[in-house]
Amino acid sequence: MIGFLEIRRRRLQFFLIGLIVTLISYLVLMINGLGVGLNEQAGRALRNFDADALAYSDRAGLSVIRSELSSEAVERIAAESGAREWAPLGYMAVNYTREDGSVKSAAVLGFDPGTIAEPPVTGGRGLGAGDANGVLADRQFLRASGLKVGDTVTFSVRLQERQFTIVGEINEGAFFFQPSVYLLRSSWRELKYGPDAAEAPVASVVLLKGDGLAGKRGSGWEAVSKSTAFANIEGVSGQQSTVQALRAFGYLIGGLVIGVFFYVLTIQKTPQIGVLKAVGASTAFVFRQLLIQALLVALGGVVVAVPLAWLTNRAIQQVPDPVPIAFTTGTFVTTSLLLLVMAVVGALFSGRQVAKVDPIIALGQQQ
Incomplete structure (x- = not known):
């Protein structure tokens, strides 16, 4: 040629x-x-949720940061949505100090063991009901912090600090541009609202699993697909x-x-x-x-x-x-x-x- x-x-x-x-x-x-x-x-952590839809407070504008649900609201979502499986999930941002002394932020997600909100563990062990001071750390968090399974990490929220032990490694990815860590929902609630906040919200969102859940609404809540939830993350x-x-x-x-x-x-x-x-x-x-x-x-x-x-x-x-x-x-x-x-x-x-x-x-x- x-x-x-x-x-x-x-x-x-x-x-x-x-x-x-x-x-x-x-x-x-x-x-x-x-x-x-x-x-x-x-x-990526949101996309990896074992769920088909997320239910928010209808006053949050599909923002995980502003969404807060009471125990009554969570029960209404479970009853009114018709979901096959459901699980409350809490979110908050915390600060932690790396080995070099720099302060970084992490996304803390509170879940209940045995539900669809529990992430699969790739190293170490999972969290049990008695692991109030244990966390599952994403591998991105471990790499950024220089920590490993078995080490302790201190989270700072407002004027308080609390130490947790990393008991397991996960590979769920980041959330809100921050490496993610998972802990018990009871520990998340105490960390976010304080130990004496009896009337505080119990979750940020509820994960729903089933067919035809996206678009459903009820008294004080609305559900959307994971793709819609992702698109509504601030800055995306x-x-x-x-x-x-x-x-x-x-x-x-x-x-x-x-x-x-x-x-x-x-x-x-x-x-x-x-x-x-x-x-x-x-x-x-x-x-x-x-x-x-x-x-x-x-x-x-x-x-x-x-x-x-x-x-x-x-x-x-x-x-x-x-x-x-x-x-x-x-x-x-x-x-x-x-x-x-x-x-x-x-x-x-x-x-x-x-x-x-x-x-x-x-x-x-x-x-």
């Missing part, structure tokens, strides 16, 4: 074009990875809009850069295209060679950019406070396919120029 032969003969030129395409592909992949990572930081909608805009600009710029490169190459090759047409090559044949070149360059850039982005992510995850970048197989596949499509779109800019080449004029320019 003529397109392959030209790439072999003009290695340096196509290498430089491929390098630019690789860098653009890498940039778009990292932007997409940032979008996935920010979503995970915002609420603005963050997603920003990442989507960056992603769109990345694809647009990538397509334009590839298109400009091959448009310039096409102009430079006008005399050669004229010779091909003079000996009987059709416009479609010539354009097909250009399209093959564009796809090869884009494919080479993606093949290099994907492992480079993966290795970058692995390196970033080794630091105590990693940039929230994460990749899934879908992220790599979707991004690679879209970049190849943009390469084809960019190469289409050259199609009109190829069609306009007149063999007689082109041969005259070559003399």
